Amino acid sequence: MRQEASVLHLDLDAFYASVEQRDKPSLRGKPVIVGGTGGRGVVATCSYEARAFGVRSAMSTREARARCPHAAFLGGRFAAYGEASRIVMALLREVSPLVEPLSLDEAFVDLAAGGLTDFGVDALTAFAEDLRARVAEATGGLTASVGIGTSKFMAKVASDLQKPDGLVIVEPGREQQLLRPMAVKVIPGVGPATAERLRRAGIHTVADLEQRSEEELVIELGQSHGHSLWRLARALDDRPVIAEREAKSVSVEGTYEEDLTDPRVMEALLTRQAGNVAARLARHGLSGRTISIKVRLHDFTTLSRSTTLPSPTDSATTIARLARTLLADLDTSGGVRLLGVGVSGLADWVQDDLFGAVADAPAEDAEIPEVPSRMRAQWWPGQDVVHTAMGRGWVWGAGRGVVTVRFETAETGPGPVRSYRADDPELSAWQRPDPAEA
């Protein structure tokens, strides 16, 4: 918490819907709902005209249609939203070098790191009204709500108070007075589950929370969460505004209109998603060691499986093969509504040549390198190539001293599957060099 109110939070009002109304005059003054338009879609953003009918973000589109059937339902034009976002973020960076975007429509700005020196209410008001006017002008009329306070927490709470098109400055020293009557859900990190636990403990407002000891909260919510809630209930927040945050994972997922039951279709979809993930990794010069899949079953139970490679990859075929291998271990016979692929453990480089000499897939008759003994203990499904009397195949699964090999090649497609003891001398392998991407 700072001495002066020098943290600003800016939030573009009903952002996606406002961009649509800006670009299509016929939608102005009318309910506009942006989000998934299919049977399993949800509302991403809706205009204030739609909110008057009880439509909210994250509500299913089905319910939104029931509440507001005459609204315009739009799938979203993310290129347009991205362009508007870039304009606003660039404008904020003129104000201060320290701008932390939270999403396309929200950012923190550290005013102390900019040129501002007078943090009195009058000066801040003039500054923020000028900023809001410039945002509207630069974006063709988009409005923003702004909050200014002594910390990120207060700035964010403040920007919420007079939406839309509002400005609130919380003066230093008035934080707790403002927070105490508010519901605990104003605290970042308190969602439905935590709010329910607190409710059962008789804690409804920030004032209730403030009366509990740190020990009590840590016991109830865990070390990290308990500690941070104890502090935030006292408006103690010294989190810095951070301009550059490095991505930690890249993922693609999709929910399907009808549950998937055919494993071949699931494999094909995972393969396509892996391609999209790989393309995004490559575009940003990233690669990662951990490949994950996400599977949501018909009953909404959500499973995840992951595997970690010895070195990072951005290869579509490697990611796809590992994803399919992970899927093969799950029982999906009851139907699947969502599939996803992700890569984490990111590095800003690609290990392109792990074994130096191995740069291409060897020909069928090439001499196969001896398997190093350390690799006998650790097979990499989807990555290691194995030669046996059956020919060449991919390691499909490994565990409990047994290696499963799928004799699948690009030419012949999926082939037979055989299992071997991991120490079977017939097996030879080398780390996959990713010939397809060379």
Place this chain on the structure above:
DNA sequence: TCTGGGGTCCTAGGACCC
């Protein structure tokens, strides 16, 4: 036919090493 998509952070248990 309730319940998106892209992320972040935390926890807990097990393996493994010193």
Place this chain on the structure above:
DNA sequence: TCTGGGGTCCTAGGACCC
């Protein structure tokens, strides 16, 4: 032979945010 810690890495799941 038994009993330990601590630290790190990995996996699975859950809560949360916009």
